[in-house]
Amino acid sequence: QKEVEQNSGPLSVPEGxxxxxxxxxxxxxxxxxxxxxQYSGKSxxxxxxxxxxxxxxxxxxxxxxxxxxxxxxxxxxxxQPSDSATYLCAVRGGVLQGGKLIFGQGTELSVKP
Amino acid sequence: EAGVVQSPRYKIxxxxxxxxxxxxxxxxxxxxxxxxQNLGQGPELLIRYENEEAVDDSQLPKDRxxxxxxKGVDSTLKIQPAELGDSAVYLCASSTSDRGGNxxxxxxxxxxxxx
Numbered sequence: 001q002k003e004v005e006q007n008s009g010p011l012s013v014p015e016g017x018x019x020x021x022x023x024x025x026x027x028x029x030x031x032x033x034x035x036x037x038q039y040s041g042k043s044x045x046x047x048x049x050x051x052x053x054x055x056x057x058x059x060x061x062x063x064x065x066x067x068x069x070x071x072x073x074x075x076x077x078x079x080q081p082s083d084s085a086t087y088l089c090a091v092r093g094g095v096l097q098g099g100k101l102i103f104g105q106g107t108e109l110s111v112k113p
Numbered sequence: 114e115a116g117v118v119q120s121p122r123y124k125i126x127x128x129x130x131x132x133x134x135x136x137x138x139x140x141x142x143x144x145x146x147x148x149x150q151n152l153g154q155g156p157e158l159l160i161r162y163e164n165e166e167a168v169d170d171s172q173l174p175k176d177r178x179x180x181x182x183x184k185g186v187d188s189t190l191k192i193q194p195a196e197l198g199d200s201a202v203y204l205c206a207s208s209t210s211d212r213g214g215n216x217x218x219x220x221x222x223x224x225x226x227x228x
Contacts, residue, residue, distance in 0.1 A: 004155075008153070042221070043204060043220060043221050044156065044219050046216045046218075049216075088155050088156075090155070099211070100158050100161065100169060100211075101158065101217065102158075103156050103157070104155050105155050106153070106154070106155050
């Protein structure tokens with residue numbers, strides 16, 4: 001089992017729709033969870049992070065965390081073509097992982113005009 | 114404020130040749146990371162520095178890879194000799210510290226092609 005798993009996609013949604021990106025992790029000691037966006041040929045940039053169960057909203061983005069299910073998701077409302085990118089889920093591992101950031105393989109999102 | 118600077122942006126070498134990558138983190142960031150990113154995968158940590166000390170190098174293939182951050186500012190990652198499988202993007206990142214929700218800022222990366 002991979003430490004952080006994402007559907008590789010591609011996920012295709014029409015402009016204006018809600019895009020839902022999912023991520024599961026294996027280390028129950030994980031404390032912090034991050035979503036990065038990476039445009040093709042560019043470096044990852046942080047969208048938001050979450051560390052408490054529940055939802056965290058920032059503009060059109062909502063991160064959801066369920067530690068009991070070891071599941072974190074990112075919702076993008078009113079998706080725009082400019083949101084087309086690969087979205088990387090990253091989990092800060094617990095003590096056994098040395099607290100390092102572990103990335104999933106990324107989900108490619110395509111927003112069609 | 115300048116971001117993380119990396120050079121070169123692209124490097125093409127033949128296998129068995131040496132190669133070096135350079136990174137200058139954001140000013141004031143004590144923590145520096147080197148990641149490797151293969152196509153279609155997320156970044157994988159190679160080494161983390163706190164100031165000049167390498168505090169996590171467990172994923173660094175020490176038979177051919179080496180890194181240094183002598184003055185606790187900029188850093189160099191070296192591969193000697195390079196193998197075909199080393200073709201990837203090498204990302205440098207920095208943060209104020211490595212804890213909690215502290216953001217890691219990534220540089221543009223160096224795309225290495227080994228022929």
